[in-house]
Amino acid sequence: MDKLVIRGGKPLHGTVRISGSKNAALPILLAAPLADGPLEYANVPRLRDIFTTLKLLNILGLSTTFEQDRVLVTPASVLNHEAPYDLVKTMRASVLCLGPLLARQGRARVALPGGCAIGARPVNLHLTALEKMGAVFDLEEGYIEGRCDRLKGAHIIFDFPTVGGTENLLMAACLAEGRTILENAAREPEISDLAEFLIAMGAKISGHGTSIITIDGVASLHGGRYAIMPDRIEAGTYMVAAAITDGDLILENCPLRELDAVVSKLREMGVGIEETPAGVRIRRSSELVNADVATLPYPGFPTDMQAQIMALMCLARGAGSIKETIFENRYMHVQELVRLGARITVSGQNAFVHGTDRLIGAPVMASDLRASASLVLAGLAARGTTAIQRVYHLDRGYESMEVKLAGVGADIVRARE
Ligand code: EPZ
DSSP: OOOEEEEEEOOOOOEOOOBHHHHHHHHHHHHHBBSSSSSEEEEEOOOOHHHHHHHHHHHEEEEEEETTTEEEEEOOOOOOEOHHHHHHOGGGGGGHHHHHHHHHHHHEEEEOOOTTTBOEEEEHHHHHHHHTTOEEEETTEEEEEOOOOSSSSEEEEEOOHHHHHHHHHHHHHTTTBBBEEEOOOOHHHHHHHHHHHHHTOOOOOOOBBBBBEEEEEEBBBEEEEEOOOOOOHHHHHHHHHHHHHTTEEETTTOOOGGGGGHHHHHHHHHEEEEEEEEEEEEESSOOOBBOOBBBBSSBOGGGGGGGHHHHHHHTTBBBEEEOOSOOOOOOOOOOHHHHHOOEEEEETTTTEOOOOOOOOOOEOOOOSSHHHHHHHHHHHBBEEEEEOOOTTTHHOOOOOOOHHTTTTTEEEEEHHH
């Protein structure tokens, strides 16, 4: 396994280009089985989870190529309808093939995604909603067995604005008979990107980006071309990298509009964020001061930025708090940050951070994708050397992070553990 070794204390200066969004690319690629014609995708990030998704599409019977940031997918007349456990256990988002398979084939056999480091992450809301559209499910031997005739439009009200649930139902409803209304739908920008992709294939969708989405089923969807939106969480992560190292970065291709809650909180903490012709410029506008953060569904503060802003709070003056309302166990990074000298206590869904004037490098362990990003950020600011083990977590969601960071002055190398 690989580790990252960082000698901290170097302010970052220069330009970082933000890659395509992992959390938009995954559902948009997994929508491919819905199409009757070839699909061409641009701005696809080269990430572990993307390679896993392409492997799943191949298992389902579609052929794919991936050159630089472009993916080509050729449709299959008949689809294999099984997503095997060995693959699903490495990427929970595989469950997003459920909607497309049911919509296209009337059959799906998808391994029940296990839990993961950040929580149980059930898919009950996906299944209940698909049942309303006429699907019937059995759970056996760890697999979700789903069957249906042609799915029928339904009026669905989600108990919680689930991102994956909204995506699965959005895809399923495109080929259903009649109208589907999704109420209390997730409003994340990645949902809108998926909807725009499906519309480009001939789907009839409106209201995406709001909590009520309406889909009128069509007989078929054709192929097409689509460019994935930039990754707002990667962009937020590099905003923190500039601030925590007291550097001065320009982020190219930065989706600033989709980061309002993050930008507002960082500005409150003393981070200057301004649009320039070259991109979004990030540098401290004053001494860093602490703040209080609660993670919420979009447009609230994103849970995927919680670990990263916690790293910044560790070096901000005064005390701050975080309330993690989305996942039940998303503080795995806390004990590792404490190893670097951070002063953090956790009580239930709350974390309390007392800023300190320095962190000291040490060996630490990554546990999940955003936790590993948090450890990289802390390592960039810490005095001395920080070695982060199990960086395969990081590779799931950050394209060439050590290359991008070294390109703006970080002393960071990838080594064998
Ligand atoms: C998506 O996960 C993202 N993943 C996550 O990003 C992100 O943290 C999350 O949305 C919230 O924004 C992808 O897009 C691939 P949810 P998802 O369904 O779809 C509960 C990252 O770091 N829930 O909105 O799984 C669930 O347990 C990843 O890039 C149910 O109870 O999120 C969780 O507590 C991590 N039943 C909450 O809702 C269900 O049927 C949010 O889940 C579905 C969800």
